[in-house]
Amino acid sequence: MAKRTGSVPFEADRAVPGLIVKFGAYPLHHGGVGAIRSLGRLGVPMYAITEDRYTPAAASRYLERAFVWPTTGTEEPERLVEGLLRIGRRIGRPTVLIPTDEEAAVLIAEHQDALTDRFLLPRVDPQLPRHLASKQRLHELCVEHGIPSPTAAFPQSYDDIVDFAEKARFPIVAKNREAFVRRSRPAVNGTTKISTREGLLALARDWGEHPGVILQEYLPREEAEDWIVHAYFDQDSTPLALFTGVKVRSWPPHAGMTANAYVVDNPELADLAARFIKQIGFTGIIDLDLRFDRRDGQYKLLDFNPRMGAQFRLFENESGVDVVRAMHLDLTGRPVPEGEQRAGHRYIVENIDLPAFLAYRRSGYTTPHAPAKASGTELAWLAGDDLRPFFTMLARFVRPGAKHLYQLWRTNRRGSSTSSGSQQ
Template identity: 85%
Template sequence: MARRVARDVPGLIVKFGDYPLHHGGVGAIRSLGRLGVPMYAITEDRYTPAAVSRYLRRAFVWPTTGTEAPERLVEGLLRIGRRIGCPTVLVPTDEEAAVLIAEHQGVLGADGRFLFPRVAAGLPRCLASKQGLHELCSEHGIPSPATVFPRSYDDIAAFAETARFPLVAKNREAFLRRSRPAVHGTTRVATREGLLRLARGWGERPGVILQEYLPREEAEDWIVHAYFDAESAPLAMFTGVKVRSWPPHAGMTANAYVVDNPELADLAARFVKQIGFSGVVDLDLRFDRRDGQYKLLDFNPRMGAQFRLFESESGVDVVRAMHLDLTGRAVPEGEQRVGRRYVVENIDLPALLAYRRSGYTTPHAPARASGTELAWFARDDLRPFFTMLVRLVRPGVRHLFQLWRMWRIGRRADRSTG
C-alpha cells in the first residue's frame, strides 16, 4: 500500500469554523502521514490536537467562523497553496469546506494547484441542505423520514395542530447553522407546546425542517463511508452500525462496528450514481423496523469524523482511496475488515451511561470486536491525545454537560406527555 501512494503529493486538511477537538482531521493526518505523504492542516491555533501530530509537517493557523465571505476563504486557500508550493490534495472536514471547494473549483483547481474530486458545482450544497437532500431522495426513490419545510410561524402553528409528536427539528442549511442557527443540532421536540415555544424564537422565516421521529426502540443507526471516482463508481465502500452517539441517538458517532450490509451498500451506490456525485461520502441512515426500510438522514459530501473505523484488507480507507485516485494510481481492491470497532474516548463514556439508562440495544453489533481503533490515542502519535485531554478539561466538559442537560430535559418532557 505504501509503495502505491504518491509521496510527493501532499494533503491539506481544510476546515472552517471553531471546533479544535476534531478527531477526523487527526485521523486523516495519521492515515496519509503514516504512508509518507507530507501533511498540512488549517487549525484554530498552534495547540490543537491536529497541530501537534508528529505526522503534520505544518499547521496553518487561520481562525475562521465558517461565515466569512466565500471570496475571502478562497483567497486564504490560494495563499496557503502558494506556501506549500506544489499540487496538493484537499481533504475537507466540514460541509462549509466541501461546498466552498465545489462552488469555486475553477479557481482552486487552476494550474493544478489543488487536487479534489470534480462534481456539479451546486451538488454538495444541495446534499448538505436538509431540504435539498430530502427532495433528491424523493426524486430518486430513496427512503427518508417524512419532512415538512415551514416558511413562517403560521406554517408551524398550522402544522402543529395535526402533527404527530415527538418530532425532530433540524437546521435547514449547512451554512446557516453557524451564522443563524435555529437549533443547536438535531433537536427532539416532544409536544405541540414545546414546538410553538421554540418557533417563537425562529423569526419570520424559520430556517428549520420538521421531520418524522423514528423511535429508537424500533430503529437502528447505520453508516456508509465510501469513495466514488469521476464516473461515480465506488472504489472503496464500507458499511457499519452505530452502537452509541453523543448526544444520545442524535449526535456524532461515539462507538461503532464494521458490519457487512450488501443491501445498504447497493442503496448508497445506486443513489450516488443517480445524482452523479464524485468523492468521499459519509451517510447516516436509520433502519426502521416498522417497515423494514433504511431511511437516509444525512448525506455528508466529505470525509466523516469516524472514517478510520473503516479499512479494507488491503489497507485502504476513504482518505487513502481519494489520494490514490486523484494522483492517478489504482485503488487496491479488498474486503472491509468486519468486526472492527471504533471508539471516541472523550465522548463514549457519557454516551455509555446515557444508553444504559435508555435500554437501547444494537442487535447487529458483533459480540466481540476483531480489533479496535481509538480516535485519539495512538502509540506512534501520543501528543494529539494528551492535547485533547488538556483542552477538554474546562470548555469540553462544559459542552458535554450542556448536551447531557438538553438530553435530560427531552427525556423529562417525554415522561410528562407519555
C-alpha cells in the same frame, strides 16, 4: 491502543501532499488527526489548517506544517478562496484537499475552477455538495430518486407551523434546514425532539418570520438502528472504496457524533448508497447517516455529508485502503486496491464514549447488529506511533470539555418532556 498500519500492497505518491481544510472553531477534531496519520504513515507530506499551534492536529508527528488561520465558517467565500490559494502557494506543489466540514466541502466545490491550479480535488457539479448538505434539498433528492427518508415538512411561516401542528403526530423532530448553522442565530440547537403541539408552537415563536427549519417524522429508537456508510466515488460515480457499519453510541445520545461503532457487512445498504450516488452523479468522499426503521423494514437517509466523516478510520479494507487513501490514490492517478472491509472492527472516540456509555446504559438501548466481540479496535486519539495528539486533546478537553458534555447531557434530559433534546 490504535496500532500503526503495517505494510500495504500499494505505494502512494509521496510527491503530492495533503491539506486538511477546516473552517470554524472546533480544535478537538479527531477526523483531521486520523487523516493526517492515515496519509502520513504512507509517507505523504501532510499540512493542516488549524485554529492555533496547540491543537491535536498541530501536534501530530506526521504533520509537516500547521497553517494557523482562525475562521468562523461565516467569512465571505472570496476571502476563504484567497486564503486557500495563499496556502497553496506556500506549499509550492499540487496538493490534495481534504475538507472536514460542510462549509469547506461546499466552498471547494463551488470554486473548483479557481482552485485547480494549485490543488487536486474531485470534479463535481458545483452546486451538488450544497444541495446534499441542505436538509430540504436532500429530502427532495431522496423523493426524486426513490430513496427512503423520514416524512418531512418545510414551513415558510408561523401559520404553516400552526397548520402542521394540527395534523402532526407527535413527537416530531426539528432541524435547521440548511447545513450552515454557524450563522448568528440558528433556529434550533442541532436535532431537537419536540414532544407536544404546545411545545412546537412555543419554540416556533422564536423562529422569526421565515423559519429555517425542517419538521420531520420521529423514528423511535426502540424501533430503529443507526447505520453509517463511508465511501469514495471516482469521476464516473463508481465506488472505489465503500464501507458499512452500525453506530453503537453517539454523543449527544442517539443524535450526535459517533462515539462507538462497528464495521458490519450490509450489502443491501451498500447497494442503496451506490445507487443513489450514481443517480445524482456525485464524485468524492461521502459520510451517510441512515436509520433502519423496523416498522417498515426501510433504511431511511437522515444526513448526507459530502466530505470525510470524523469516524472514517473505522473503515479500512484488507488492502489497507480507507476513503482518504482512496481519494489520494485516485487523484494522483494510481489504482485503488480492492479488498473486503474489516468486519467486526471497532472504533472508539475516547473523550465522548464514556459519557455516551453511561447515557445508553441508563436508557437500556442496545444495538442488535453489534458483534459480541471486536475483531480489532481503532482509537480516535491514542496511537502508539503518534502520542502527542492524545495528550494535547486531554489538556484542552478536561475542564471546558467536561462542562460542555454536562451541558449537552442536561439539554438531552430536558428534551424528553417538552421541546428540546437530541433523539435522531
